[in-house]
Amino acid sequence: MSSKDAKRFFNSGAKKGEIHELKQELKTPDKSKKKDVVKKVIAAMTVGHDVAPLFPDVVNCMQTDDMELKKLVYLYLINYAKTQPDLTLMAVNTFVKDSLDPSPLIRALAVRTMGCIRVDKITEYLCDPLARCLKDSDPYVRKTSAVCVAKLYDISPELVEERGFLENLKDMISDANPMVVANSVAALSEIHSMSGKPVFDLNSQTIFKLLAALNECTEWGQVFILDSLVDYNPKDSKDAESVIERIIPRLQHANCAVVLSALKVILKFLRYVSDNDFKGPMMKKLAAPLITLLNTEPQVQYVALRNINIIIQRHKEVLSSNIKVFFCKYNDPIYVKMEKLEALIKLANEDNIDQLLLEFKEYSTEIDVDFVRKSVRAIGRCAVSIAESAQKCINVLLDLIETRVNYVVQEAVIVIKDIFRKYPNKYESIISTLCENLDTLDEPEAKASMVWIIGEYADRIDNADELLETFLETFPEETSPVQLQLLTATVKLFLKKPTEKPQQMIQLVLSNATQETDNPDLRDRAYIYWRLLSTDPEAAKDVILSEKPIIADDTSALEPEMLDELMNNIGTLASVYQKLPDTFVARVRPMVQSASSFNPEADVVENGAAGDVIAEQSAPVDVPDLLGGLDGLNVSAPAPAGDAPAPSGGAPDLMGDLLSLDVGGGAPAPAPAQAAPAQPAGGFDPFGLDSLSAPVSSMPVQQTELPVILAADKGKGLEIRGKLERSGGQIVYNLSFRNTTAGVLDGLMIQFNKNSFGLLPGGALQVPALQPGSSGAAKLPINVNVQGANPAPARSALQVAIKCSQLGVLYLSDTISLGAVLTEEGRLQYPNFQQMWQAAPPANSQTQVFQVAGASQDAVVAKLESGGLFCVGKQMNAAHFSGKLVLGALALVEVAMQPGSPAVQVTCKSQRVDLLPLLMEFVGKTML
Template sequence: MSDSKYFATTKKGEIHEFKEDLRSLDKSKKKDAVKKVIAAMTVGKDVSMLFPDVVNCMQTDDLELKKLVYLYLINYAKTQPDLAIMGVNTFVKDSQDPNPLIRALAVRTMGCIRVDKITEYLCDPLQRCLKDDDPYVRKTAAVCVAKLYDINPELVEDRGFLDILKDLLADSNPMVVANAVASLAEIQEVSGKDVFQITSQSLFKLLRALNECTEWGQVFILDSLATYQPRDAKDAESIVERVSPRLQHANCAVVLSAVKVIMKQLDLIEDQTLVKTMHKKMAPPLVTLLSAESEIQYVALRNINLIVQKQPQILSHEVKVFFCKYNDPIYVKMEKLEIMIKLASERNIDQVLLEFKEYATEVDVDFVRKAVRAIGRCAVSLERAAERCINVLLELIQTKVNYVVQEAIIVIKDIFRRYPNRYESIIATLCENLDTLDEPEAKASMIWIIGEYAERIDNADELLEQFLEAFPEESSLVQLQLVTATVKLFLKKPTERPQQMIQLVLTYATQETDNPDLRDRAYVYWRLLSTDPEAAKAVVLAEKPVIADNSNSLEPSLLNTLLNNLSTLASVYHKPPEAFVSRTRLAVQRVDELQPTAFEEDVVSISNSDGNAGAAPSGKAESSAPAPDLLGDLLDLGGPAPAAAPAPAPAQTSNGNAGAAGGISDLLGGLGDLDMAGGVAAAPQPARYADPFAAPAPAAAPAPAAAPAVAPLPVLLPADKGKGLTISGQVGRQNGHIVYQLSFHNGSGTPLDGFMIQFNKNSFGLSPAAQNIDVPPLAPGAGGSAVVPLLQNPAMLSPVAANAGLQIAIRNNQQGVFYFNDVLPLTALLTEDGRIESSAFVSSWKTIPDANEANKALPVNLTNVEAVKAKLAAVNIFLMAHKQVPTTNEEVIYLTGRANTVGAPTQLLLELRFSKGTPGIKVFTKSNRPDLAPMLFDALPALLAL
């Protein structure tokens, strides 16, 4: 009977039965009990209370039972670290067992148990197994080194495991070599150190092992070869020759990894005959990938898309392979379509267009749209085939299918821009389909065509008038195009009807709309027409730049990055790995390697001089004047900043422009009650819109209302410690980003310029996006302010205990460097997307360990709960629930926020308890970063007080 019987339904008292059976002297009964425990563990039941009884079953000669017990240990050792130490003697004993399977099993299990107390006992068995006579044991031990490095990197380096791994690259067994390569590559990625370099000697050993190891071993070796930089073209040719047989492998990952290596080496090979030969060799394996199931096809197509962007000649003769099949999933069809566009050439365009035309009759609307747009992209890319593409588009327009016609008009607009004054004869056909247009992009495209060729369309004013009837209800895209097209029509045909149309459009766009883009464009056109019609013609009717089809092409730098990551998720997402990896791998450093940088040494020296060495920043008042020996290029910030260019003088409005407008000024005379300033018609200004171009009114304007008082920034560096320079500042949040708001006042007797800033390492990895501070030179007695964008950089994470302190240095060209401390407020870290569902709140609260919970009583009285909710929401702390607790006469508010932390955002969960008759509130909080709790408790009193 199969082992499925152990996955029976739960029954009462089964834990007690398991315990009795595990203590039984009957070996078969004990083995069955362990199988039942593993089955229960597999389906999610908690059987951790059986830990001592299962561990007692370790000492057995039955290999199957030993594997089951080891599996249980790996799962529950973290929850029972003190009991897990019971199995160490058995592990050490099994690592010296005559059976190589047991030796490998023991060292592999010890490596998977991430308990510090066991780690120190792993070293001796691991060292023996790395030099074991059996290759199976050696290859298992090689992987175990990477696991141990992830737990304790110092231990791995001190015991010389890295050197042993490098020696294993010369092992006689290819699987040992492959595992050593995989382990070294993993350690290099985690540590950020250059621990694995392929030399000319190790290159030959890796190439030799490549032919004999398993398919996944080949992937590891090929990926490492992709990072090797050959010495010369001959070296590159040798690698290509040895790797090219892997193109015939049955495993898709091996094929793509081999393609990655070959493409990198081909860039260095000068023999063009060899390059063309390799291009021909790479085509069949890539084509073969498309015969697999749909999911593998999609991955292959995403990789091929990158390859054809770099080297389209590889598959230039294989375009037929990418023709869509009727039963292809839509995601496969879309990728094939994209590749066909990139492979389309004058030689195969007729075949490709025939396919696209066929796809345009499919039932899937999205696919049809993509096919029609593909025809337009081919026309833009291939000049000699443009006419054939247009003929196909016209045939599709004749089908009168609404979405086909609209997509065709959109792409024809692009063709007109690519080939001006060449295919305008088809405009009449397009105008016949105005009534079918109901999508904003299609309407905007048709309006652009009418406005651009208004002089060639007899009834252009009538056509535009059809769209103007529904102007207020149209989307912003259509409205913007209508404003521009109407102005073009007016400039090309300045008759009475266009005059009325432009009056209607500009009046509405400046007075009735809330869209700032539409309003600004209308004002610009109005002033152009009122001031200088000839200038308006030069601007509005200027020759358009020729467009190119690069809508789906990647930037060269990004493309090269993705090609270096072929056969990984990066090549499927078409994003660099750092854009979607959820856990940022931080560089692991030994304690004795954490030498302070020049910046840190100076911070420490200043702190020591004040008697505060090692103390966390306690507030904003602490600061220090610069020491004379620190005035060199301490911050490595370079030389003095160039002096700011003087601001250009404001342009003076001429008063003699009334005659320049000529007849057009007369036509614009009826646009409304316009004020005349120096003969120039000024557009009416809505009360909510400040006109930046308007001339000052002759009469004195009423005094503006007093602006609300803005709280001054806290002083970071007082004048007595800054040689007359006062610096105030605070970390805050603007437009969803963390920024440092700074204010300067020069109380010294000399002008100051060239301000630069740098942060020391801190608990949240904050550092300025740029070292230069965008503040103008400060004359004596003058002040200035700046907003410095801040980034979160893993390299800036502090290795010391977490706190909210920031250590900052600011220098200028005249006074040198100043050091001071600041405190990071929690509100600067809270993001705008902190809301979560109530179910997610409850599950998150349960999954976060209780050790991460913190609470504090605050002397704050909540008198207006609704106002408090609004105040908290303004700093991105959002309400989840508000309820009454009748039994305790308390009110409870549940809140949530999300803090920007390096690697991944941290969810912050809050519970506020209070009674209206009792002073004070109780705050409970949980998060995966316990160091956020003190920052929260510091911020809440000010946020809750009204």
Template sequence: MPIGTRPLHGNGLTSAHAHTHFFGAGKIQELRSELVSDKRDSKYAKKKAVLKRIVANMTMGNDMSPLFPDVIACLSIPNLEVKKMVYLYVTNYCRSKPEMARMAAPYFEKDVNDANPLIRALAIRSMGYIHIDRVVDGFCDPLRHCLRDPDPYVRKTAAVGVAKLFMHDPSLAESEGFLEILRNMLGDSNPAVVSNAVAALVEISERSPNYQLEMSMSTANRLANVLNECSEWGQGYILEALLYAVPQELGEAELLAERVVSRLQHANSFVVLATVKLLVYLLNYMSREEDVKGFSTKLGPPLISLLSHGPEVQYVALRNILLIIQKYPEMLHADVHTFFCKYDEPIYIKLSKLEIIFRLATEDNAREVLSELREYASEIDVDFVRRAVRCIGRLGIKLEQSSQMCIALLLELIQTRVSYVVQEAVIVMKDIFRRYPNQYENVIPILCENLDDLDQPEAKVAMVWIIGQYAERVDNAEGILESFVDTFKEEHTEVQLALLTAAVKLFLKRPAAGQELVPKLLKWATEEVDNPDLRDRGFIYWRLLSTNPAAAKSIILSDKPEISTEADHMDPVMLEELLLHIASLSSIYHKSPAMFINGAKIRTLPVSQVLNTRTTPVS
């Protein structure tokens, strides 16, 4: 919810949805006559009724602006409910009818000095919404007065008003000294005032290109002390603000972490994730490995507890867990079973869990994980089955000692002859051959038995690559490639490129077997195909083979670098930034805020003499 906004119910205004009888045609003249009627009106009941009708019609999109003078006149009525409806009306039309909004300025200035603190707060809140010159010009003095109001409700409302003023006119807010007043309010005796002041400062710091919130460790510890007295909303903002405190001495990060770690047990998921973000930030300033391991281990149980919430909260938790375990994998290594999928979970939950399972898999739990993935490979959801089979192959690359188990499972899945399972298995087998050259070629005949099941370009590319790479060991390599060549001109470009390379490899390894196939493909690639990549590759191969066969052999048959799962690791700089955005859209998208929000600031770890330089995961 944006700063300073409150639902109508929270202001005491009856929900329009709860009283549909107020939604009528609302003829302007009829409403006006009722509004200006001088009949006896006990406790302003009639005025309230007609104002509710006006607000209801306004909410439904009917133009009630012709009633502006008559509605504004109701501000003279000393009744809080009436004033709430009138101010709601004014703020709704202030942008489209600025000349009318100016008519309300005298009433605002009067109400900020009202004896009732609720009316003072209502007036200062409403003024913050109206960005009309006369209202803004008259806003500074009442705002300054309300920031020092004896009533905490008025002070906390005024604190949010500073943020609204800053968004409209940053230079005015700074020149009038409001930012300094806000900083002083961090020491207010009322926790609600402190949390609103913190919220305003954080919002200003995040949105302003020129202002950066800075916080001493003494201020940070003072804010940590008031956490227990704040609302859930206030706790979240205070925890967010503590990220602006930079430990400078040994032990400061550990002390602050100890003060907030109890928030991990909070019932509110927002507070839990805000605490997780703060602790992950503070881990960067802890010097002793035992402290880093101790606090990182404490992050696991509360994150797992979030998986008992609804699917939306689960998804947010899973996406954040996926970030954290890339730097602190030991945090959940013993809990991989927690992320095993349930049959009735939404697909987005299952896919997120599958990625976490892959990252938490080790040689110790490989058998348990593979057994679970075997179950997933027999589910109904085709996309999930594909991901599960691919995950098995990735584990075969990641876990060298368990690769034999992974390959055995893949071969078992191939025997099912389920088309999409076979195709995914072929795709990942190609990567396994790259990872372990000359070790598992005995499975190639089994793969060749399933050629008829391959209809996807990626699967065909994988199979063709395998045949070309091991052409000297596949007895019928030329026959297999010929079966693909029959549809060469209709194949996807990637398949055509793979066929061309595989045929040349066959020719270089077994000239007699490829001497008819290669000229045919080279002629098609250079004369009858429009794709420039395919044509260029054809010309390169042709010239290499015709001018320097030895060079062709050394280039085309050169040893390929072994592949690994390193490509699955996020860039360390990006990971550090995303860890500072836990519990935000950025941590769900796994993208920097600057990539989808104009003007968003890039967060980095502030330099400090106790900032550690750990770039590899803690083990």
């Protein structure tokens, strides 16, 4: 590909005719025509067209009395302010002027828009209008300003605290207008969740004010206030009763969110009530609103049922006498039916089991296969949880088996296995009925269950060897779970009936399992059985035929601590996911730190700007915001690597929220004698990504041995070595340049094409002019931004363009190692890891076996941790790791190994399926 073709490939360009036409039309003095043109601009912006070049012209339209035109311009500003931070300053005077307008609508619109423009450079200008509007005479302006404080806190927490805005919000809780109170509570709650420290302290006086405003708030204002009450711990039983009585009327509200929030508060406060005469009737009052929620549209029913399934795990008595409301209707969507079944299983007891079994049996004749399977399984779960009714459940299952419906029979076999495990040696009389249906079993789980039953009761089944032999005929083609069960069942048969035929069968199975399979689990188990049987058959009996632990009732599947947390999150997304909030969203965001926190002795020059600032980031950042934060800094020559300040960075939350970090550097150092001029913004940009790169200096480092990424013969005499690494929380690109030409090479610039991880140069290359035969090196900080990320599938390729004044543009391709893009925020708590691991669907998992000579668990853990993964838990033969990539995707890894065996089985899971091959390749290379 020629240089011209390559440039066309990476930067296709854009049509300018339409933009030029709109630019001319925006200059018209006709206000009506100007409004129509701005509408065209907004329409183009809405469908995804880039109309950023019109920014100055649209901003000039702000100074108008036309409310509609002003709103359109504000909408445009909000959308493009991040990419045009310098030009945003043009609008500041108009914002300040509008915040003083006689109309409260315009004052509120101005402060709302300023809060939505998330640019660091205008935060100082926002403070005075915001302080004035927080004390405005109009409640509409005050309530809008309250929300703006939370938005400002997200950008600059220190500024909010310094200007006393938090105290203003706390004072506004006493406001006479209930909507002002509600918005103040919402803002304080949001700030409290972001800050990680107590911001919103609730006491009896505050609670009284909130309860007083509750009756007059809008429905969403009531939700905000009720949700905040959950954080209050009553002083005594009387205090809790008083709050409950004030909230009880909210249970009759038409808005479902209000009802669920009220239920959440009441259920928490009932824990503090000691008077049973108060608690009993109150519990009965909770049933009616929950039943009402089940008579709404299906989507609301589903949310209600997910919350009900949490509530009844703690308080069955609330709905135990109302099971009929959970009976499935013929026109219920399948997702509602499934949740109703879960509720019925949890509410089952000796008194209502007969009624429930009739319902389950009826459901088992439905057309929907998934619903039928769930119904059959529900019968088995009731048998496991209610010992007194197990026989009744088994009779129903036998009736269903008699229907000879394939999937019904198979599901019945699966649940009967669980019943046998719960009640061993009690209901084996039904085994003969199960054996009559062997021919209908074709699903792996059903086959594995039947094989387990045959092996467990081989001494009581006359033709157990013949039954197992029919399964062994297809042993090589069976799935792994079936093969494992066949292996164990055959060994059990041999131990219980050590005759000639079982001996032949065990030899055949062990031979197939050790020589004809690639499954390490099956092979290892076969070797263990083989050695046990050959060395000590009696020991084999003690191990293999020992009594099994009785399975537990799973109707209360949630751990007590997790259930407590979910009870406090009723009515939120956590209750629908039935996961802890911290597992899918990070509430505490990293605080923005000042330059002095990194180097207390940093020199301060005029206007408070540091003499030498190096912007370093280790997390996805909003680069345009960073541009705005650095525009006023005097960026001089970089300090040597040894004096570089310790980098700092933050990690994005699990929802991909991006924060800007303002990171300062150390004291200035003398510039090199032949330093190249700083790369100007808007200079070299072959990929069209100039607006995404921050104009800060790179950091020269001593040249080290790096891999060649562009050979001299392909680089017109310039040899380039480089490698992406992660150092101290910062992604850096270590680069080395060697001039093999006969002339001087200078003016080096760098740019990346869009890539899967949003990597962008964090500054200009500061490489001295290269004399013939000489070399130079640089350590380039790398920024991360979603605007620079390619959509899936993820690839490790990094396309780089290097421009040299003498050689023109050189193109090369490098590889992004996952070790460089794994952040320091990837360590999960082991319970959270287990929950995510179990919840991951099969499609989000990949397994591969590596041969690692002399592998040991400690060595593998050390290698993977040095590569950027975190070991979160160890078992006897397995270790679990977690990690988080720069754009927020989680990586979960399990490494399993057997002592003395070079085989290492690696299983990787992630919410992004396209990352699994890269993750697997990284783990494999790191272990070797």
